[in-house]
Amino acid sequence: MTDHDHDKPKIDAVTGIVTTGHDWDGVTELNQPLPRWWLWIFYATIVFAVGYWVVYPSWPLVSSYASGVLGWHSRTAVVEDVAQLVALRGPMVAKLTAAPLADIEKDNALLDFSLAYGRAAFRENCAPCHGAGGGGAIGYPNLIDDDWLWGGTADAISTTISHGIRNDDEDSRQSQMPAFGKEGTLKPAEIQNVAAYVRSLSGLDVPAETDLAMGAKLFADNCASCHGAEAKGNRDIGAPNLTDAVWLYGSSQQAVVTTITNARNSSMPSWSRRLDPTTIKALTLYVHSLGGGE
């Protein structure tokens, strides 16, 4: 413990150097002061800071801020950087704009560029619904698998991205599944049977109390017009294939019953209103490259 009565500098017997006077149970500390240039450097940092205030944006004012004599602004710096990047990409972007979709895959460099461009655009625009990796979610199609509602060729993907699905764009993909339960077309028990029949097409378990024959008949009467007699779907109207293992809204009996009762008519925006044709082209190539491209 420090005893303040003894808190006085002494001369250390061994080194002849003055101590700080601090004493910890007999352990003392030599006074080794810093050189004065150390202090000058401290002053220099203060001068530097003042210079910084003058040159760069610094103090907040009542309605604005001290903008600094250089007029530097982080936003301007970003804009300049982005402009530089756009200029750097310019020739490749021009090439991408000019090239027909089918030809891009033949040019390695252009393809790599398009995919990188498309990936960035995908993460900015598409990832909120389809997932960062394109894996989709319940109600938002998975873009990596081999199942496509509206077609998986580059041209079909391009159309879907450009005009979207079930929106007010004249050229958007349009179709409407009736809400069989809500509109009273089918009774709840009938819906259970249709749902069981649909699930049986993919080899899923059928609840014991359901009547598959009844379900098959109801399917032929109500559903086959869009989904096809063999339930293989119809890409012209975005009617899903009901015999495969891919289920946009889930494959449980309850999920299928809900679909038939209330219908599912989700929509996708028309991206030609927000993105330029080159970006849509890059997005098309990227989505086509995810794994399921036809």
Place this chain on the structure above:
Amino acid sequence: MNVVVPVEAGEDEPFYQPHRKIYPQRVAGTFRRIKWIVLIVTLGIYYLTPFIRWDRGPGAPSQAVLIDLPNRRFYFFFIEIWPQEVYYVTGLLILAALALFLMNAVAGRIWCGYLCPQTVWTDLFLGIERWVEGDRRERMLADSRPYTAQTIARKTLKHFLWLMTAWWTGGAWVLYFSDVPTLVRDLATLQAPFMAYLWIGILTFTTYSLAGFMREQVCLYMCPWPRIQAALTDEHAFNVTYRFDRGEPRLSAKKAAAARLKGEPAGDCVDCGQCVVVCPTGVDIRQGPNLGCIQCGLCIDACDTVMAKLERPTRLIAYDTDVNIRARVEGRAAVARVIRPRTILYFALIVAVGGLMLWSLGSRTLTAVNVLHDRNPEYVRLSDGGIRNAYTIRILNKHGDARRFAVTVEGLPGASLEVIGAENEGGRQIATVGPDQSRELRAVLSLDAAPAKGSLPVTFVVTDLADNLAARNEDNFRGPEVAKP
């Protein structure tokens, strides 16, 4: 610090260390000669290396040592390092640290005294100072009097020469980062990038201020090594040591001779102070081990000169240990324990790390493949119930020409592979990668059914069609979690 603060106990202590300018005196001898040789060799390497040419064929830089930051390549003679191999730099740093420890265990601060850039450039600047302004006494005299025209002229010339040296130092630095003939021409015609001039300016400033003005202050106040070194050293390390057993009691040459005639004790130290005046950090070695002592050995040369004149044995100051001084005092023989557990350990570690680096350098291939499994999602279910995994693979082609690589997978029977961006030639996925480039491709791997286990190992194999050498990288193929029984 060896400066005794002249205050009585109880008085106010000074807040700051009073500045004491050091005027190291010229000295000649063994260690001075070693220091000149080390200086010429190290500075020669530093200033001249960028000018060495090395033919790597067309399309590659023909400079032996080049840090190509824009293209992310480091060239060192026949070695080309990619950013992926930055661990070699880590290895070099580990080797450097271990070498420093070993040097320290054998002979103290060899690094500080002979090899440290601060020491080497300070030596060079001191040499210029002595050449222009004269030796210690002349400089002290000139500084103590009002400046004459000659003093001003000499100081101006000194600072001009210092600035030129500092400028060359910065100039050589930037040459490591760009093609030398082009950069030198651009610098001369003022067309070089702003960054080149900026870095020359920064290094000119640091060299000029650190070697010209800061000097021993860097060792005393800025450098961490003296502190670390003190914790790493032991009693067997050879340090520049005043052999007090021989030197004490200090007497003038005459008194010592008289004392010896009478058979009274007389040390060899005549208290001439030569060891202190030649010291570049202003240390008195006779006070014992000292943080300020960089152990350059110049005091040994100074003392040897005096001893030779007095016709006494030399090496009153020498590389020695306190253990040996004690041994001599007690009449035992001095020993040199260079080989001891500490030095063996450091040496073994150096051999191990160096060997590992050489082995990895020797066994590295010019083709490599990195695989990154898609994590979002890890897998997708296909319409037929199959499972698909997607990977980002990066093929590294370190050859000087474009190569074609066949991409295949091993260890996953029945899997079908599609590589987007590769050409499909008879079922084989062939990807072309440009010279000294890497290429990122998307690989999509599908199985007909979910794997029996949640995750199966799979190996990506990239075979160079030109020489049939293959690079491999392991990853996993994932499916739905399988409940554990």
